[in-house]
Amino acid sequence: MNAELNELLRRHDGLLTWDLAVQVVPEWTLRRERGAGRLLRVLPGVYVDSRLTRPAVAPAPGAPFAVLPPQLRHRAAVAYAQGRGALGGPTALHTWGVRRQPDDEPVHLDVPARSGLRSRPPHLVLHHRHGFRPEPPQAVTRRGLPVVRLERALVDAWPLLPAVDRPAPLVRAVNDGLTTPARVGEALAEAPRLARRAELRVLLDRLSAGCRSPLEVWGHDHVFTGAQMPRLRRQFRVRIEGRTRYLDVYAERERVDFELDGATAHGDPRQREIDLRRDALLATRGILVVRFAHRRLVREPDRVRAEVLAILASRRAE
Structure with a gap:
């Protein structure tokens, strides 16, 4: 490769624009290096x-993004926007660290409505937004790239993700303390025409009620609410032996903690030992721990609900 071009690529971590390159080398040098396969035009x-x-x-014709690692792909999209765009939607969730974006999904970029930029299907999707500017407070810099704020990314990505993947990024963002249901709700209010808006509103309500996993949301909707069910506390905090512990679904009057075990809980002996030790500690405080496996919660919600009511009635009668 041409020595000057090679040095330019080194200083810019392997990516450059035509406008930058022609300030250093002649256009014919770029064409020669591209023709020789040493320089790849991706956008x-x-x-x-x-x-x-x-x-x-293998690079496919018209699909250069397929041969790039994710970070380089994102940098290329931002470079194409020439300062007028920020990573958005599912790509922003990847950059924020709440969902890994699969390689076969396109890069999403938010740009002003009249930017003059165009999507490059199927690998680059541009979202033209009125009043958008890729700077605070609408966008921030993360991992060295402009990205829309997390709350906006969670809202915009909601209808774009496969149905099974939608709740997890929001749940993780809230659990990790990156945002709150209230702040995401404010972003949702700014998108009145969002597809599947009602479903997102329901999940925000469940998170506001204290649910902290998709399984807890399921339990809230199908087991732990409704007629005859007393008021239950979600993620109730207790201090035992100097440590803070959170109870999934807690009946405060009856002193019963209902723990919702995930699908992989019983396959991990170490986790099982930790759970047993925790349950024993809670017992010293007079708290009964009742665990429901993922399979039972999902497949037998009516039976689980009946058991919950029976256990609570028994504790009240003691």
Whole structure:
């Protein structure tokens, strides 16, 4: 490769734009390096060092993004926008660390409504937003790239994700303390025409009620609410032996903690030992721990609900 171009690529971590490159080398040099396969055009005006592509993936005509690792793919999209865009939707969730975006999904970029930029299907999708500016408070810099704020990304990504994947990023963002249901609700209010808006509103309500996992949301909707069910506390905090512990669903009057075990809970002996030790500690405080497996909660909600009511009635009668 041309020495000057090679140094330019090194200083810019393997990616450059045509406008930047022609300030250093003549246009014919770029064309020669591209023709020789040493420089790969991934978007109009955006080039990468072909040595940075994934060797296990063969470049397909018209699909250069397929051979780029995720971070380089995101940098290329931002470079294409020339300062007018920020990573959005599912790509923003990847950058925020709440959902890994699969390689076969397109990069999503938010740009102003009249930016003049176009999507490059199937690998780059642009969302033209009125009044959008890729700067605070609408966007921030994360991992060295402009990205829309987390609350906006969670809302925008909701209808774009497969149905089974929708709740997890929001639940994780709330659990990790990156945002709150109230702040996401404010972002949702700014998107009155969002597809599947009602479903997202329901999940926000469940998170506001204290649910902290998809399984807890299921339990809230199908087991632990409704006629005859007393008021129950979600993620109730107790201090035992100097440590804070959270109870999934707690009946405060009856002193019963209903724990909702995930689908993999019984396959981990170490986790089982931790749970037993925790249950024993709670017993010293007079708290009865009742565990329901994922399979029973999902497949037998009516039976589980009947058991819950029976256990609570028994505790009240003691």
